[in-house]
Amino acid sequence: MKYYIIAGEASGDLHGSNLIKALKIKDEKANIRCWGGNLMEQAGGTLIKHYKSMAFMGFIEVLSNLSTISKNLKFCKDDITSFSPDAIIFIDYSGFNLRIAKWAKENHYRTNYYISPQIWASREGRIKKIKRDIDAMHVILPFEKDFYEKKHNYPVHFVGHPLLDAISQKQLPNNLEFRSKNNLDTKKPIIALLPGSRKQEVEKMLTVMLSVTKKFPKYLFVIAGAPSLDLDFYSSFLKDSQVGFVANQTYDLLSLSTAALVTSGTATLETALFKVPQVVCYKAHWLSYFIAKQIITLKYISLVNLIMDNEIIKELIQSDLTTKNLTLKLKNILSEEKRKIIFENYYSLEKKLGGIGASEKVAELIVAHTVSNKN
Numbered sequence: 001m002k003y004y005i006i007a008g009e010a011s012g013d014l015h016g017s018n019l020i021k022a023l024k025i026k027d028e029k030a031n032i033r034c035w036g037g038n039l040m041e042q043a044g045g046t047l048i049k050h051y052k053s054m055a056f057m058g059f060i061e062v063l064s065n066l067s068t069i070s071k072n073l074k075f076c077k078d079d080i081t082s083f084s085p086d087a088i089i090f091i092d093y094s095g096f097n098l099r100i101a102k103w104a105k106e107n108h109y110r111t112n113y114y115i116s117p118q119i120w121a122s123r124e125g126r127i128k129k130i131k132r133d134i135d136a137m138h139v140i141l142p143f144e145k146d147f148y149e150k151k152h153n154y155p156v157h158f159v160g161h162p163l164l165d166a167i168s169q170k171q172l173p174n175n176l177e178f179r180s181k182n183n184l185d186t187k188k189p190i191i192a193l194l195p196g197s198r199k200q201e202v203e204k205m206l207t208v209m210l211s212v213t214k215k216f217p218k219y220l221f222v223i224a225g226a227p228s229l230d231l232d233f234y235s236s237f238l239k240d241s242q243v244g245f246v247a248n249q250t251y252d253l254l255s256l257s258t259a260a261l262v263t264s265g266t267a268t269l270e271t272a273l274f275k276v277p278q279v280v281c282y283k284a285h286w287l288s289y290f291i292a293k294q295i296i297t298l299k300y301i302s303l304v305n306l307i308m309d310n311e312i313i314k315e316l317i318q319s320d321l322t323t324k325n326l327t328l329k330l331k332n333i334l335s336e337e338k339r340k341i342i343f344e345n346y347y348s349l350e351k352k353l354g355g356i357g358a359s360e361k362v363a364e365l366i367v368a369h370t371v372s373n374k375n
Helices: 010-026 038-042 058-064 066-083 094-106 124-133 142-152 162-168 175-181 199-215 231-237 250-255 266-273 286-295 303-308 323-333 336-352 358-374
Strands: 002-007 031-036 046-050 087-091 111-114 136-139 190-194 220-225 243-247 257-263 278-282 314-317
Touching: 002 010, 002 066, 002 094, 010 031, 010 038, 010 087, 010 162, 010 358, 031 038, 031 066, 038 046, 046 066, 066 094, 087 094, 087 358, 094 111, 094 124, 111 358, 124 142, 136 142, 136 358, 142 303, 162 266, 162 358, 190 199, 190 250, 190 266, 199 220, 199 231, 199 257, 199 278, 199 323, 220 231, 220 250, 231 243, 243 250, 250 257, 250 266, 257 266, 257 323, 266 278, 266 303, 266 336, 278 323, 303 336, 314 323, 323 336
Parallel strands: 002 031, 002 087, 031 046, 087 111, 111 136, 190 220, 190 257, 220 243, 257 278, 278 314
Antiparallel strands: none
16 A cells, blocks of 8 residues: 655654664565655655755744745655555644645545644644545643543544654663763763754754863763754864763763753653753753743643653753753762662653653554545
């Protein structure tokens, strides 16, 4: 059968690649065409559009790129029509995917959503579009099942979190080999810096994160380079001998880190699953933040705290994200007493996520539903 997958970010590329592998096991004749990244292509998908050309962050950037987004939407619809898939699979990336889903449903394609849009965080009214346009929703966060089924009477499949799959498959690096390969100090404990994946986000976050390095001379701060950004972009941040850099090796870095400073997003959950104490950082353009505050009603911004429904890791947001505050919170998570509490909470978090096998469960459901629909 033919499958068309649309992912628009680095995390979607990762989860999409594991889904492609699983689909090819469940359906040996699977023909997969995709929007995503290098990982999805390496897994066996025919890559049509790279997420690097689609990653627009925040209200201001989206508004300034409306023409490009419009062209991408038209191109996507034309490409789907030409390919004529048996099933379309949307992975997160809701602004684009929900528009395509409306068109796809009107044109009688089978629609599947894997990794739900975060309508529980903002613009809950989008549930109407999901009910209308999505044939099957596969959710990865434990509270999402109750949100959809109990609050909105819309049945969904809870499949567990795919990060558990990705991390369980990861072969951990040798400490000395990793440090030697990346020209890192071999003795200092590492504090990982995960500043995000989009240029404007990384510039803003790294400036604050690196402002605390002199307060911690016994540690080596290492920037996790995003696959969407080139090495040249990071060069201006690497003038301090106390700062290292690794490219496309975030999981290796986390596995060897003592603590981390992390921009809010999927990376907070990844860091928690590697059992690394962290401080969550977030600062946006003032106008984007003001608009977001009007539509987002959550108590927390990190997935870790949202899943646990408790602030088990500290969040420094907007005006609270200062050198002084970040220094204090980093000192706190480096203390043994605090670290013990964090580790206990991380183990509880992992239990809530449902165990490994998300990719296989989703693939099995999609293949079964698609076969049933064809018959």
